[in-house]
Amino acid sequence: MMRDMKPVTLLVLLLSGVAIGLVACGSKSFDSDEAFATAGAESSAFGPPGAPAPAPAAAAAAPAPPRALAPSAMPAPAAASKQSAGGTFGFGESEDSTSAGSNVSGVQLASQRRIIIRTVDMTLIVPDVIATLEDVSALAKRFEGWVVSSDRTLTHRGFISIRVPSDDLDAAIIELRDMAEKVESEISTSQDVTDEYVDLQSRLVNQQATEGALLKLLDRAETVEAALSVQRELTRVQEEIERIQGRVKFLEETSAFSLLNVRLELSPMDMEVDAGVDKTVSIRENVRLRATFEPPEGIEDFSFTWDFGDGSETYRSSRTAPTADEGTRVTATVNHQYYDVKDSPFIVEIEMTGSGDAGLVEGDDTLIVEVTELPVIQVFAGESMVSEQGDEVEFSGSFTRPEGLTDVTYKWDFGDGSSPDTGTVPEGITRVDVVHVYQDFRPFAFQPTLTISAVAEAGDIEAESALSVLITERPSWTVSGWDAGDSGRTAVRALSVVGIGLQAAGIWAAIFSPVWIVILVAAILVRRSMRGRRSTRNVVEPSDE
Structure with missing residues (x-):
C-alpha cells in the first residue's frame, strides 16, 4: 500500500x-x-x-x-x-x-x-584628550577586550567605546576614574536576557x-x-x-563582555575675569554690570552668566567685544534692579567659559552690591510773587539736609531762557539766596525752579521745587494825563496799519494789473473814436452852409 x-x-x-x-x-x-x-x-x-x-x-x-x-x-x-x-x-x-x-x-x-548585559556610560574631565584615548584603548587590550569605536576629531573633546570581560568591568571602571581629573557623570545599566x-x-x-x-x-x-x-x-x-x-552569539558576547562608553572632555584652563568694583545703590536704581577678561590665544567663542544674588533669574549671553587694551575683552553691559534691602549686601557672581582651537577656558569673579534706602531732600523754592519789568527779584529757597550728604550743589533756573545760577552749598547751610532781573514782561507767569543735588552713600540724590513769578510792564513817562509812551505806541500802531493797508492795495493792484491794462486800452480806444466822430461832424456842417 x-x-x-x-x-x-x-x-x-x-x-x-x-x-x-x-x-x-x-x-x-x-x-x-x-x-x-x-x-x-x-x-x-x-x-x-x-x-x-x-x-x-x-x-x-x-x-x-x-x-x-x-x-x-x-x-x-x-x-x-x-x-x-x-x-x-x-x-x-x-x-x-x-x-x-x-x-x-x-x-x-x-x-x-x-545572563546579564551591563553597559556603563562615563564622562571624564581629563588633562589631555588624545593621550587619554590611547590609554583607554590600551586598557581594553590589557583586559583582553577591544575598541568598538572612537572619535578624536576635536582637541578638547573625544569619545571611545570599548568592551571588556564582565568580570573585569569594575576594575576597568576604577582605572578609568584614576585617569580623570574629575568624573563628570557615571551611569550603569543592566539588562537580564x-x-x-x-x-x-x-x-x-x-x-x-x-x-x-x-x-x-x-x-x-x-x-x-x-x-x-x-x-x-x-x-x-x-x-x-x-x-x-x-x-x-550576540547575547553570549554582550553578556560576557560589557560595554564601556567613555566621553572625554578637556579640563579647562584658567582665565582671569574681573567683575568690577563693589557698588552701593538704592532701591530700584539701575545697577550696570560689565566684566573684563583676558582670554588665551586660540579661544574665540565665549559665554557668560551673571547671578545677581537676589534669587532672580540669571542672565546668560555670549556678547563680548575687544577693548583698546590688546588681549582684553569686555562683556555686554547688564542692567539690574534690586527691590528690597532686607538681604543686602548681595554677592553678584559672573562665570565665563570659552572654547577654540586651544581648548577650553573658564573663569569667574564676584563683587558686592549693597542696597540702601536713599535719604530724602525736601526743597522749598518760596512763595509766588509779582514784579515789574526790569526790577530785581530776590529769590530765597530752603531745603532739608540729612546726615551723610556730600557735594551739595544748587541750581536756580529762572525760566526766561537766561543762564541758570549754580553753585556749591557749604556745610551746614540749608538756604540759597539769589537775585535776578527779568528784562521782558509777558501776560503769564515765569516758572523759576530750585534744584538741589547731593551725593549719598547709596548714590546720587536730586530734588527740586518751583514757584510762579508774574512780570508786569513798567509804566512810561506821563504829563497831565498824557502818556507819551502810550501816544507814541498808538501812533506807531496807526502808521503800521496804514502801511499794511497800502501794501495790501499794491499787492492786489499787481494781481489785477492785466485787467487794469485792458480797461485802460479800451478807454483810450473809445475816447479816440468819439473824437473822430466829432471831427467829422464839424467838417460836414460848414460844407452845408
Missing part, C-alpha cells in the same frame, strides 16, 4: 510526524534546569577556549542534530565561564553535576545562571532536529518535485537556524 501512495502525500505525512515528535521533545527537553545545562553544553559559544568537553551524560541527553555547531564555527568569549554580573554561568555542566548540587535551592540556581536566551536555545534545538529530518527526506525523494519541495523547506529552516545562532 505504501508503494501505491504518491510521493507528495508520503512527504506530507512524514513532515507531520516529525513536527509532532519535535513538539513533544521540545516541551519535554526544557522543563528542568538540567535541560538548560544540556542546551548550554551543545553550544560551543560558552566556555573559554581550551575548556574540557562536556560530560558524556550531557551529550547523551539529546540526539546530536545533523548540523550541530562546531567549536570553530562559533568562538566562545574567554570570560563566558567566569563569574558574570549576575552570577556564574553553568552552561557546560552535565546532568550529573547538576543533580550533585540538588541541595542548592531553585532560587540560587536561577541566580547563578542569569536569560529568558530570551533559553527560548532561543529551545528553538535552535527544534530547528536543528527539523533540519536533520528534512535532510533524510531529501535523500529519499523519488521525484524532482518532491526534492524541490523538501529543499525549499530545508532552506527556510537553515536560514532560521543561522538567525537564531547569530542572536545567541
Whole structure:
C-alpha cells in the first residue's frame, strides 16, 4: 500500500510526524534546569577556549542534530565561564553535576545562571584628550577586550567605546576614574536576557532536529518535485537556524563582555575675569554690570552668566567685544534692579567659559552690591510773587539736609531762557539766596525752579521745587494825563496799519494789473473814436452852409 501512495502525500505525512515528535521533545527537553545545562553544553559559544568537553551524560541527553555547531564555527568569549554580573554561568555542566548540587535551592540556581548585559556610560574631565584615548584603548587590550569605536576629531573633546570581560568591568571602571581629573557623570545599566536566551536555545534545538529530518527526506525523494519541495523547506529552516545562532552569539558576547562608553572632555584652563568694583545703590536704581577678561590665544567663542544674588533669574549671553587694551575683552553691559534691602549686601557672581582651537577656558569673579534706602531732600523754592519789568527779584529757597550728604550743589533756573545760577552749598547751610532781573514782561507767569543735588552713600540724590513769578510792564513817562509812551505806541500802531493797508492795495493792484491794462486800452480806444466822430461832424456842417 505504501508503494501505491504518491510521493507528495508520503512527504506530507512524514513532515507531520516529525513536527509532532519535535513538539513533544521540545516541551519535554526544557522543563528542568538540567535541560538548560544540556542546551548550554551543545553550544560551543560558552566556555573559554581550551575548556574540557562536556560530560558524556550531557551529550547523551539529546540526539546530536545533523548540523550541530562546531567549536570553530562559533568562538566562545574567554570570560563566558567566569563569574558574570549576575552570577556564574553553568552552561557546560552535565546532568550529573547538576543533580550533585540538588541541595542548592531553585532560587540560587536561577541566580547563578542569569545572563546579564551591563553597559556603563562615563564622562571624564581629563588633562589631555588624545593621550587619554590611547590609554583607554590600551586598557581594553590589557583586559583582553577591544575598541568598538572612537572619535578624536576635536582637541578638547573625544569619545571611545570599548568592551571588556564582565568580570573585569569594575576594575576597568576604577582605572578609568584614576585617569580623570574629575568624573563628570557615571551611569550603569543592566539588562537580564536569560529568558530570551533559553527560548532561543529551545528553538535552535527544534530547528536543528527539523533540519536533520528534512535532510533524510531529501535523500529519499523519488521525484524532482518532491526534492524541490523538501529543499525549499530545508532552506527556510537553515536560514532560521543561522538567525537564531547569530542572536545567541550576540547575547553570549554582550553578556560576557560589557560595554564601556567613555566621553572625554578637556579640563579647562584658567582665565582671569574681573567683575568690577563693589557698588552701593538704592532701591530700584539701575545697577550696570560689565566684566573684563583676558582670554588665551586660540579661544574665540565665549559665554557668560551673571547671578545677581537676589534669587532672580540669571542672565546668560555670549556678547563680548575687544577693548583698546590688546588681549582684553569686555562683556555686554547688564542692567539690574534690586527691590528690597532686607538681604543686602548681595554677592553678584559672573562665570565665563570659552572654547577654540586651544581648548577650553573658564573663569569667574564676584563683587558686592549693597542696597540702601536713599535719604530724602525736601526743597522749598518760596512763595509766588509779582514784579515789574526790569526790577530785581530776590529769590530765597530752603531745603532739608540729612546726615551723610556730600557735594551739595544748587541750581536756580529762572525760566526766561537766561543762564541758570549754580553753585556749591557749604556745610551746614540749608538756604540759597539769589537775585535776578527779568528784562521782558509777558501776560503769564515765569516758572523759576530750585534744584538741589547731593551725593549719598547709596548714590546720587536730586530734588527740586518751583514757584510762579508774574512780570508786569513798567509804566512810561506821563504829563497831565498824557502818556507819551502810550501816544507814541498808538501812533506807531496807526502808521503800521496804514502801511499794511497800502501794501495790501499794491499787492492786489499787481494781481489785477492785466485787467487794469485792458480797461485802460479800451478807454483810450473809445475816447479816440468819439473824437473822430466829432471831427467829422464839424467838417460836414460848414460844407452845408
